[in-house]
Amino acid sequence: MTTPLHLFNSLTRQMEQFRPVHAHEARVYTCGPTVYNYPHIGNMRAYVFADLLGRTLSWKAYKLTHVINITDVGHLTDDADAGEDKLEKAAAAAKQSIWDVAAHYTQAYWADVAALNIRAPAHWSIATDYVPAMIEFAQTIAAKHCYELDGGLYFDVSTVADYGRLARAKTDEGEGRIEAVAGKRNAADFAIWRKTPPGERRAMEWDSPWGKGAPGWHLECSVMSGQLLGFPFDIHTGGIDHREIHHPNEIAQNQAFCGSDHSGAKLWMHNNFLVERSGKMSKSSGEFLRLQLLTDKGFSPVAYRLMCLQAHYRSELEFSWDGLEAALTRLKRIVMGVAQVKAQAHEDSGELPEAPAKGWTLDSAHGEVGGALLPLLVQFDEAISDDLNSPLALTVFEDVLGMKRLDPAHKLQALAAMDAVLGLGVLTIDRQALRLAPMGAAISEAEIEATLARRKVARAAKDFATSDALRDDLAAKGVEVMDGDPLAWEWKL
Numbered sequence: 321m322t323t324p325l326h327l328f329n330s331l332t333r334q335m336e337q338f339r340p341v342h343a344h345e346a347r348v349y350t351c352g353p354t355v356y357n358y359p360h361i362g363n364m365r366a367y368v369f370a371d372l373l374g375r376t377l378s379w380k381a382y383k384l385t386h387v388i389n390i391t392d393v394g395h396l397t398d399d400a401d402a403g404e405d406k407l408e409k410a411a412a413a414a415k416q417s418i419w420d421v422a423a424h425y426t427q428a429y430w431a432d433v434a435a436l437n438i439r440a441p442a443h444w445s446i447a448t449d450y451v452p453a454m455i456e457f458a459q460t461i462a463a464k465h466c467y468e469l470d471g472g473l474y475f476d477v478s479t480v481a482d483y484g485r486l487a488r489a490k491t492d493e494g495e496g497r498i499e500a501v502a503g504k505r506n507a508a509d510f511a512i513w514r515k516t517p518p519g520e521r522r523a524m525e526w527d528s529p530w531g532k533g534a535p536g537w538h539l540e541c542s543v544m545s546g547q548l549l550g551f552p553f554d555i556h557t558g559g560i561d562h563r564e565i566h567h568p569n570e571i572a573q574n575q576a577f578c579g580s581d582h583s584g585a586k587l588w589m590h591n592n593f594l595v596e597r598s599g600k601m602s603k604s605s606g607e608f609l610r611l612q613l614l615t616d617k618g619f620s621p622v623a624y625r626l627m628c629l630q631a632h633y634r635s636e637l638e639f640s641w642d643g644l645e646a647a648l649t650r651l652k653r654i655v656m657g658v659a660q661v662k663a664q665a666h667e668d669s670g671e672l673p674e675a676p677a678k679g680w681t682l683d684s685a686h687g688e689v690g691g692a693l694l695p696l697l698v699q700f701d702e703a704i705s706d707d708l709n710s711p712l713a714l715t716v717f718e719d720v721l722g723m724k725r726l727d728p729a730h731k732l733q734a735l736a737a738m739d740a741v742l743g744l745g746v747l748t749i750d751r752q753a754l755r756l757a758p759m760g761a762a763i764s765e766a767e768i769e770a771t772l773a774r775r776k777v778a779r780a781a782k783d784f785a786t787s788d789a790l791r792d793d794l795a796a797k798g799v800e801v802m803d804g805d806p807l808a809w810e811w812k813l
Contacts, residue, residue: 322682323698323705325380327373327555328634330563330588331486335707338380340554341586346382348374349545349585350441351558351566354391355425356406358610361624361639362594362601364432366559368625369591369633369708371438373557375741376704381681386441387548389541390429392422393447393524393534405534408523418523432611435621437743445544447535448524454535454543455528458512461576462529466512469503473513473530477506480575484508486588487564510569511536538569542577542584545570551578556585563590591633601639614644620754622744623648629710629742651744652754657721658735658746664728672747673733675740685737690730696720700738710742717742768799 325338340346350370353359370388377384392407411418433440458466458473465479477483500507515533516522525532545553551574558567567588574584594601601609611621627647631637662672676684682701686694696716703712717738720731736747755765771790778786794800 322380323702325376325705326707327587327589328707329586330590331583333488336587338554338587340382341552344381344383346377346380346384346555347549347553348377348384348386348555348557349541349549349553350386350388350556351541351562352389352391352444353425353429354406355422355429356410357425358428358608358612359432360601360608360610361614362596362609363559364436364611364624365594365628365637366557366591367433367438368436368628370557371436371743372629372633372708372710372741373555373589374439374441375743376708378679379681379701379704379741381678381683384442385549386439387443387445387545388441389445389447389544390422390426391447391537391540392426393451393540405522405524411523432621435611435615436625437622437745439743443548445548447540447544450540450543450547451526451535453547454539455513455526457543457546457573457577458535458539459529461573465576467505468530469501470515471501471517472511472515472533472536474501474504474509475512475569475572475576477508477510477572480572481580483572484568486568486571486583510538512539512573538566538573541566542570542573545584546574546577551584552582553585555587555589557589557591560590560592563588592636594628594637594639596639609639617641618755619644619648620651622749623651623754626651626714626744629714629744632711633708648754651746652751654718654721654744654746655749655751655754658732659751661721661728661732661735662747665732673729673736675736680737680740685734688730688733689737690727692726693720693723693730693734696723697734697737700741704741713738713742763794763799768794 326335327338328334329336338346348370350367353363367388370386374384374386393405407418407422411421414421416424461475462473466473466475468474512535513528513530513533514536515531516525522532522534525534545551545556556567556570571583574582578584596609611624614624615621623644624647627639627644628637630647630650673688676688678684682697685697689697696719699719700713700716703709703716706712717735720734720738723731732747739746752765771794775787775790778784778790
């Protein structure tokens with residue numbers, strides 16, 4: 321009954337039907353953050369996308385094993401093969417140990433993951449836990465595919481077939497972001513082990529057959545994906561920026577390890593950029609756009625998740641405060657509509673539809689939901705099966721929400737089933753949770769509510785002078801009283 325899942329494979333530039341390596345299982349690897357700073361909201365779009373993919377695979381009744389790595393070593397300040405390590409640079413600036421810096425920003429990333437309703441993967445793979453395995457992997461491929469220079473062990477990209485086919489940007493000069501290193505055989509060759517320079521000591525370094533040093537960034541993901549998912553696995557995801565250098569280099573390593581016909585993953589999927597015109601998407605800009613800044617300005621993180629879902633993952637998404645405000649308004653409408661259905665279904669006690677034992681799938685939803693809603697569940701499944709068409713899936717969700725004269729319990733179950741894929745959590749969001757006070761607000765929510773209660777009494781008594789004075793007092797403190805708002809959202813800061 322379910323529609324076959326079709327996904328766009330960046331490696332072939334084609335839509336392909338998902339056929340798992342292991343029957344009834346889905347094994348997915350997502351490139352995670354380098355924990356030297358807070359993630360910006362553009363970074364987090366990649367994890368909303370990966371979460372949507374994982375939730376869709378669960379909806380399709382696959383047993384999901386999802387891995388997201390934490391890069392706490394080996395990532396330089398760009399894609400060069402020499403220079404400062406991002407974590408070492410951050411630790412020096414903060415006057416903290418590199419381990420403390422990595423732990424702090426890992427926790428900050430996990431907090432953003434939770435705030436965006438992103439499900440925790442089966443494994444958070446920490447790069448430093450896998451260094452011995454990385455050395456063993458490098459030893460396995462070194463004789464046929466690598467050579468040694470003063471700076472470290474380098475991978476010779478000419479030793480694998482069709483290097484760079486994922487990026488489709490191969491040139492005689494090599495990739496533009498890889499700086500020239502004396503002695504490299506090919507411009508695109510890359511370090512898989514970086515030696516500690518003579519007379520220096522790195523904050524993170526290990527003994528290896530090539531001397532003390534640290535693994536190259538690309539080596540980490542090949543090793544962790546292979547160790548935790550096995551080669552070949554089903555899907556590798558990441559931001560579109562990884563399609564040009566990092567993922568082609570991963571593929572080259574995987575080919576060296578597994579054979580030229582194996583890229584490591586059957587499908588490679590990439591989300592497009594989040595574009596912000598002011599330039600604040602870059603961490604070098606100082607006050608860059610991170611999720612906490614959105615919260616500080618009074619926006620629920622779930623509104624940002626909805627903003628991401630409103631665009632297809634392969635499309636550029638332009639960020640603006642007006643766009644986020646529109647997403648928040650849409651989210652409010654959804655939350656209010658769901659609250660009405662809950663009230664009609666006598667769910668005021670907080671009791672919500674229980675998910676089936678194995679989670680919501682199209683088949684399990686069919687077993688719980690009445691017949692009038694089944695065609696819409698099929699439409700939802702068709703949308704999400706078409707390369708994760710979340711904009712269309714959202715429209716179907718809202719169509720169900722707007723339907724009249726239906727059994728409210730069945731309606732609520734249909735909404736719960738679809739939200740298991742969308743991940744908005746709208747059956748449990750409290751209305752007040754969407755009305756965040758911006759950081760530095762001069763008045764508390766309790767004070768606002770108390771003033772509005774007094775104003776309501778004054779208006780009922782037709783004491784409009786007092787009513788206006790209370791409204792003006794709130795306005796002076798940054799509170800807009802929203803009389804006549806069709807959403808009945810009474811006030812905002």
